[in-house]
Amino acid sequence: MFLGVGIGYALRKVRGVKVVGTTIQLTIYALLCLLGVTVGANSYLVSHLGDFGGQALLLAVLGLGGSLAATLALSKCFGKGGRK
Amino acid sequence: MKGTLCVIGSFAIGCLAGHLCGTDMGAQDISLIALYALMLQVGISIGSNKGLKDIVASIRPQNLILPVGTIVGTLVFSAAASLVLSRWSVFDCLAVGSGFAYYSLSSILIAQVKEPTVGVQVATELATIALLANIFREMMTLIFAPAISKHLGSKALISAAGVTSMDVLLPSIVRCSGKEMIPLAIVHGIIIDLSVPFFVSLFCSL
Numbered sequence: 491m492f493l494g495v496g497i498g499y500a501l502r503k504v505r506g507v508k509v510v511g512t513t514i515q516l517t518i519y520a521l522l523c524l525l526g527v528t529v530g531a532n533s534y535l536v537s538h539l540g541d542f543g544g545q546a547l548l549l550a551v552l553g554l555g556g557s558l559a560a561t562l563a564l565s566k567c568f569g570k571g572g573r574k
Numbered sequence: 575m576k577g578t579l580c581v582i583g584s585f586a587i588g589c590l591a592g593h594l595c596g597t598d599m600g601a602q603d604i605s606l607i608a609l610y611a612l613m614l615q616v617g618i619s620i621g622s623n624k625g626l627k628d629i630v631a632s633i634r635p636q637n638l639i640l641p642v643g644t645i646v647g648t649l650v651f652s653a654a655a656s657l658v659l660s661r662w663s664v665f666d667c668l669a670v671g672s673g674f675a676y677y678s679l680s681s682i683l684i685a686q687v688k689e690p691t692v693g694v695q696v697a698t699e700l701a702t703i704a705l706l707a708n709i710f711r712e713m714m715t716l717i718f719a720p721a722i723s724k725h726l727g728s729k730a731l732i733s734a735a736g737v738t739s740m741d742v743l744l745p746s747i748v749r750c751s752g753k754e755m756i757p758l759a760i761v762h763g764i765i766i767d768l769s770v771p772f773f774v775s776l777f778c779s780l
Contacts, residue, residue, distance in 0.1 A: 530588060531593065549670050560648050568639065
């Protein structure tokens with residue numbers, strides 16, 4: 491990433507460098523597709539996906555909710571600290 | 575909406591391809607290369623930003639509070655999951671939660687550290703749940719990024735992203751909250767990244 495920062499800084503006046511925003515999105519979609527391949531190829535995981543998926547979803551929602559709740563609590567304690 | 579459909583569609587197509595082929599076709603190796611490519615592109619995006627110097631100068635010590643909030647909030651709520659999931663102890667739930675969306679590392683660590691004490695089967699099950707839970711966290715944050723940023727603020731979006739605030743979610747953070755959030759998102763991601771091996775190993779050994 492730091493190499494990229496150097497390249498980006500050197501090319502900052504080149505108009506074509508803005509296309510990187512589009513290629514970033516395409517790379518993310520490719521990564522998600524590859525992640526799907528890993529999950530889909532695991533037969534044990536696929537056969538128990540409903541059971542494990544439900545438990546994982548609960549933990550994901552709580553983890554996400556916890557971080558959001560903490561950010562809101564910080565915004566109460568530190569004024570503008572938790573929100574832009 | 576189009577972006578959300580692309581996210582879900584990409585993952586679904588991958589799942590179908592992996593299931594039909596019965597092999598991951600070296601997807602994890604390719605993912606690693608793609609992740610490096612993503613980091614390079616994110617770096618180019620940051621470096622080519624004409625306001626880069628102003629962004630670096632805008633970093634404040636109080637912004638370091640945000641990663642602590644992310645860790646405490648996630649762990650407290652993850653511990654609460656053990657009240658519902660009777661099969662897993664509070665430390666198992668904490669180990670899964672302390673992945674902070676770092677699904678690859680957290681699931682591998684859980685499988686390795688838990689195996690000597692609970693056996694291969696249980697360790698693999700918990701590792702699978704960790705993989706899915708942290709994938710879900712990343713995908714939910716990707717999908718709801720605009721809503722989180724709009725209703726709860728830019729810092730809430732960075733916190734929700736967990737470790738991915740410095741890579742996968744960084745473009746969404748920039749799009750929803752502006753390039754001025756880049757320094758905070760990267761500092762947040764680095765601190766959370768460093769905490770994952772520590773917390774996962776700690777909770778797996780308790």
